[in-house]
Amino acid sequence: MTSLLRRRCYSSATSACRSVADTLCADLLCNAKQAPPQIRAQALDPDQLHRLSRTLKRPSLYSDLPLEEQVPANQLSGRPVVDYGTPLPPGYHLAYFTPTSHNNELGPDGTDLAFSPPAPFTRRMWAGGRIEWRKDHPLRVGTSLATETSSLVSAVVKRNRVGEEMIIVSVEKEYRNGPGEGEVSLVDRRDWVFRETLPEGAAEASLAQQEEGQEKRLGDEEIEAMLPSKVDSNDGPILRTRDFVQTPTSLFRFSALTFNAHMIHYSRDWARQMEGQRDVVVHGPLNLINMLDLWRDSQQGDRGNGYAIPASINYRATAPFYVGERYRGILQAEGGKTAVRLWGIDGKGGSRVGMMGDIVN
Template identity: 45%
Template sequence: MSAKRLPGGRPQLLSQARHWNASCSFSTSRRLSSVDPPAASVAASFVSRFQSLGPQTRAQRIDANQLQLLTLTLNRPSLFPGSPSLSNTPTAPPAETSVPPGYHLVYFTPAFLEGELGPDGTDASYNPEAPFTRRMWAGGEVLWPRSADGKPNPLRVGQEVRETTRVLSAEPKVVMKTGEDMIVVGVEKEFSNDRGISIIDRRNWVFRKALPTPSAFTPVSTAPPSASHRSQASASAICTEGNTHSRTVVQSPVTLFRFSALTFNPHKIHYSLPWARDVEGHRDIVVHGPLNLISILDLWRDTRNNGADPTSVIPQRISYRATSPLYAGDEYQIKLQDEGDMTKVHILGPGGVVAMKAEIQG
C-alpha cells in the first residue's frame, strides 16, 4: 500500500482513503478539481489545527471487567478456547491475560458530557468544522509490531498503557452518486506498554454535511418495527472448505446496544430506530464497523488456535474498508480465504452484497 510521509517519517495513510466509503462511493483524485472550495479550506484548517497541537496522549490501565463484558457481548462464553467461562460469574480474566486482536477498541473510549455531543450523538473529538460533522467510520488498518525475536507484544490485563493520537490527513472528496462534498480524515492511535509499541491503529472517518433536523426531533415514520427487533444474536460453527473458512452471524439490537455502551459510542444510528430510519434513511439500526472488524479477527484466530499459546495468535496487520451497511437482524457471512501468509476477507450481507472487505497478514 502506498503512503505519503509526514515530517519525521510518519506514514500518512492515503491510498485506501481514496476508495473507502460508508454506504457511499466517492471520487478519486481526478475529481478533486470539482470539490467545493469550502470543503478544501475546512480540511486544510482541520489539519493545520491538529498538527499544530501535536500528538495527544493519555494513559489507562487495562481493566479485566471491560474485557469480560466485551467477550460476553460478542456472544462468546470464554476469552480463548479452553479458558474458563466468563458467563454469569464474578471471575474476570486474571492479571497478565492478553487482550485478543481488536479488543483494544473498548479501551481509551471518548469522554464527553451529553451536551457536548452532536445532534446524531457522535463526539466531536476529531471533527472538522461545521457543516462537516456527520461522521461515519469508513475503514482503516491495524498493525501489531513484532519485537526483535519476532514475537508480538500484546496488551495485558493490569498493564498501564499509553495511547498517542495523531491526525495524519484530511482530504476533501465528492460523493459520486450525489455530488455531495465530504472530508476524509485519517487518524493514527498508537498503544504502548512497558515493552514498547503494542498496536498501531489507523482509522479513516468520513465527514459529510450535517443533516437538517428539528431542535425537538419527532419520528415521522409510522412503519412497524422490523423483524430484526425480535431477533437474538447468533454465530454459526465455522465451516471450512479447502482454504476457505466461513461463519454466519446475526447481530441483535441488544448486542449493538451493549457494544455501544462498552465503547461509549452514543451514535444514534446504532440504537435509535427512529433516528436511523427517519433521519439517516437506514432501514434499521446499523451494525458498528468496529464490531465487524472484531468479528473478522475472532474468526481468523478461531481458525488458527489449535491449542497454541493465545498470545501467539495475533496477526501482523489487517486493512479493512466498509462498503455497505449491515443492520440488526441481518444474517450475514464472514468468509476468509487463506492465500499463504495473506488472508482475504469478505463480509457478505443479504443478497450477497459485500458489506466489508479486508486483508490480514499473518
C-alpha cells in the same frame, strides 16, 4: 474531548475558488500541527474484557482459556476473571480508551467531536483502516497504565460519482503497555468519512428508494438463497464461515462498552429520519472484531501460536449492516494472506460485501 477545530487557521494561500470542504480540511490540518498529540491512559481492566466477550457471545477468551469456567471460582477467591498478563486478543483494544467528552461536547448525533470537521459535514461513518501488531509486545490484561497516543494523519476531500463531497479523516493511534516512550504494542490507523447533513426530505426519499418493492421481511430460506455459499468457491478454499445477527441488546451493550453515544446505533428514528438508513446500523468496530475473531478461530493452538495475533489487517467498510438482519463472514486463503469478507443482503434481492479485510499472519 473537544474538537481540534476550535479556532480558525487562516492562510495567505486560501483561494476564493476553494470549496467549503477543502477549507475545513486545511483548518483541521493546521490546528493539528499546532496541537500536541492526544494521550489517554487507562488500566486494561479484565472485567471490561469479560463484558466484551459476553457481548460477543464468546465463552472463551482463547481456545484453552474458558471464561465461563473461571467466573464462579474467581468471584469467590477475589482473583480477576482473566489472569493478569494475558495478551489482549486482536481488536479487543477497541473496548478501551473510550471517549471522555461531556454530554454537551458531543455532536447532535451523539458522536465524539475529536478530529471531526464542523457543520455541514456532520454525518460520520467508520470507513476502514489498518492495524499493525507488535507480537513481541502485546497489550496485556491488567496493565495499570496503558496509553493511547492519537494524531491526525490526513484530512482530504473526496467526491463520489454524482459529485457529492465528503471529508475523509485519518487518525493514527499508538498503544503501549506503559506511559512515556515504551515499546509500541500496536498501531491503529482509522479512517472516518464525514458527509453533509441531509437536506429536508432527502432521508425520506432515500428510504423510499431502499424499501421499494419490499412488502415483507425476508425469511431465513430467502436470505440463505441470497448469501454466498458456505462451500469452496472459485476465489479460493473457504477456511471458515460464520453467520451473525445483531440484536438491539447486542448493539446497546457494545455502545455502552465503548462509551459510544452515536445515535445511528440505537435510535431507529434517528437512523431513518436523519441518516436515511432503513434501520439501526451495526458498529464498524464490532464487525472488525468479529472478522478478527473469525480469523483467530481458524488458527490452531492459540497459546502455542503466540495467542494467534496477526501481523496486520487492512480493512474497508463498503456498505452498512442493520439490526436484526443476518449476514455472513467468509474466511478464505489468498496467497500469502487471509481474506475475510462480511456479506449481507442488499435490499434488492441480492447480496453485497459490507466489510472486507486482508489479514497477514
